[in-house]
Amino acid sequence: MTHAWVLGKRALREGIRTPEAIVPTLFIPLFFLVVNVGQAAKIFPGSSTDFLHGQGYGAFQLPSSMLLAASFGSAALFLVEEIEGGYFDKLRATPVRRSAIVAGRLIAEGVKTLLLASLIVVFGLIFGISIASGVVGFVLLVLLTALWAVVYSGYMQVIALKTRSAAATNSAGLIFFPLLFLTPNFVPRNLLTRPMEIAATINPVTYVMEAMRSLILVDLAWETIALGFLVVAIAGAAMLVLSVRMIQTYD
Amino acid sequence: MTGVASAAVEAEGLVKTYRSRKDTVEAVRGVDLRVDAGQVFGFLGPNGAGKSTTVRMLTTLLSFTSGVARVAGLDVAREPDAVRRRIGVALQEAGLDPRQTGRELLELQGRLFDLAPAYASRRAVELLELVELTEAADRPIKGYSGGMKRRLDLASALVHEPDVLFLDEPTTGLDPASRLTVWDEVRRINERGTTVFLTTQYLEEADALCDRLAIIDDGRIVREGTPEQLKADLRERLGVREVTLDDVFLDATGRTRTHVEGEVQEVTG
Numbered sequence: 001m002t003h004a005w006v007l008g009k010r011a012l013r014e015g016i017r018t019p020e021a022i023v024p025t026l027f028i029p030l031f032f033l034v035v036n037v038g039q040a041a042k043i044f045p046g047s048s049t050d051f052l053h054g055q056g057y058g059a060f061q062l063p064s065s066m067l068l069a070a071s072f073g074s075a076a077l078f079l080v081e082e083i084e085g086g087y088f089d090k091l092r093a094t095p096v097r098r099s100a101i102v103a104g105r106l107i108a109e110g111v112k113t114l115l116l117a118s119l120i121v122v123f124g125l126i127f128g129i130s131i132a133s134g135v136v137g138f139v140l141l142v143l144l145t146a147l148w149a150v151v152y153s154g155y156m157q158v159i160a161l162k163t164r165s166a167a168a169t170n171s172a173g174l175i176f177f178p179l180l181f182l183t184p185n186f187v188p189r190n191l192l193t194r195p196m197e198i199a200a201t202i203n204p205v206t207y208v209m210e211a212m213r214s215l216i217l218v219d220l221a222w223e224t225i226a227l228g229f230l231v232v233a234i235a236g237a238a239m240l241v242l243s244v245r246m247i248q249t250y251d
Numbered sequence: 252m253t254g255v256a257s258a259a260v261e262a263e264g265l266v267k268t269y270r271s272r273k274d275t276v277e278a279v280r281g282v283d284l285r286v287d288a289g290q291v292f293g294f295l296g297p298n299g300a301g302k303s304t305t306v307r308m309l310t311t312l313l314s315f316t317s318g319v320a321r322v323a324g325l326d327v328a329r330e331p332d333a334v335r336r337r338i339g340v341a342l343q344e345a346g347l348d349p350r351q352t353g354r355e356l357l358e359l360q361g362r363l364f365d366l367a368p369a370y371a372s373r374r375a376v377e378l379l380e381l382v383e384l385t386e387a388a389d390r391p392i393k394g395y396s397g398g399m400k401r402r403l404d405l406a407s408a409l410v411h412e413p414d415v416l417f418l419d420e421p422t423t424g425l426d427p428a429s430r431l432t433v434w435d436e437v438r439r440i441n442e443r444g445t446t447v448f449l450t451t452q453y454l455e456e457a458d459a460l461c462d463r464l465a466i467i468d469d470g471r472i473v474r475e476g477t478p479e480q481l482k483a484d485l486r487e488r489l490g491v492r493e494v495t496l497d498d499v500f501l502d503a504t505g506r507t508r509t510h511v512e513g514e515v516q517e518v519t520g
Contacts, residue, residue: 003362006362007363010348010351010359013350013355014351017391082348085346086342086343086344087346089342090342090346090347090360091363092311093310093312093335093338094363095363095364251313251314
């Protein structure tokens with residue numbers, strides 16, 4: 001764990017020294033939040049739309065923006081840069097556990113996303129969104145977002161280790177868009193058309209989004225929250241196993 | 252009575268074969284090596300001969316298809332972590348993190364070798380002094396010149412005071428002054444008792460630094476001995492007065508001076 005933390009701190013320093021990689025991670029999700037709310041808020045007025053529980057449409061859209069912020073996966077692109085530049089081999093030539101090399105960047109990604117998610121929520125609060133589940137809910141909300149960032153970065157790292165190509169890693173990251181749009185992104189699942197409802201039910205991101213949304217709109221709905229964390233735990237374990245296997249067999 | 256020197260590096264029948272759907276490339280075809288502790292050992296060969304592949308196998312960075320390798324008395328395939336604790340590695344491309352400062356990089360390297368934080372900081376200061384980078388210590392590495400990067404890479408390979416130091420073409424691309432500085436460092440490191448395994452394409456470098464050397468060509472060792480022995484053998488065989496290490500190299504690899512110019516073989520993983 002010490003090695004993973006030492007490498008995590010290094011990755012955090014790297015993030016701080018590369019603000020140009022962080023700014024879009026904050027700006028683009030906020031942009032989508034503003035645009036989506038602007039386009040659909042009149043269709044779903046808070047006063048007469050049951051699924052909004054008395055809040056504006058921005059509260060419904062907030063989880064999508066937070067998940068988008070958590071799915072940029074810049075850690076994997078830094079990893080490719082490191083592979084190409086030779087520093088990755090330098091790390092592999094040290095006696096640290098292979099899992100620590102993978103985990104270091106994931107820890108940094110988690111910490112970075114805690115901060116970004118908090119900023120997005122603060123932005124929402126300024127524009128009238130409230131967190132129905134209070135302080136505990138706020139903590140769970142940013143934590144779930146950060147854990148999703150770890151999962152997604154884990155996936156991107158697997159692609160980076162497999163392909164060793166920035167272009168391939170970048171392209172693989174775009175899978176998040178279909179994953180994000182095959183969810184109850186604009187309306188709850190029961191209002192989707194049947195094919196979309198089936199697709200959303202199969203899509204694991206749906207459960208993360210629904211857990212986040214419940215924290216914002218309906219207080220602590222533990223069953224929904226637990227399902228979101230369970231999906232993240234299973235996906236996270238799978239990504240960690242794959243990443244470690246990939247780095248152990250890396251030649 | 253003269254004692255038998257212990258081996259710092261030993262390899263027997265080391266083979267690396269890359270297989271793809273289209274073809275098979277035998278990068279290393281059965282390398283046998285022995286480097287005694289305390290030596291500077293030169294590993295020479297034309298581009299694509301298998302030098303870097305061999306070094307990557309000996310440093311645990313690349314699996315081998317068959318054969319046995321022991322470094323610092325430890326089996327490379329079976330005890331890779333133990334081997335990593337005993338070796339320092341500076342590869343062909345100075346593998347550095349451009350966003351860190353020189354000091355941060357060395358301190359991090361120390362922490363990865365389990366040095367206590369305070370000791371890792373002291374060690375970084377010592378090494379920065381050794382490679383004459385004290386003034387640049389707190390500047391981002393991306394602003395360093397090629398020579399500075401090489402020296403920092405060398406320093407990072409020494410953080411944990413390794414028994415065996417692997418240097419893969421440490422002076423490629425450096426200007427003559429930087430090259431001489433690296434040579435001095437290598438000598439100084441070796442005088443402190445570290446065995447140095449050095450790959451190079453520069454024959455004068457091998458002649459100046461190495462106690463023994465091996466020439467690899469097409470994945471096989473084709474000559475091995477001290478520079479003087481190799482030159483004497485060729486002198487005797489050709490019946491000429493003067494031969495250089497260049498002549499030994501050309502003879503060993505079956506190349507002519509014209510043939511060597513511009514010839515590049517690539518082996519990809």
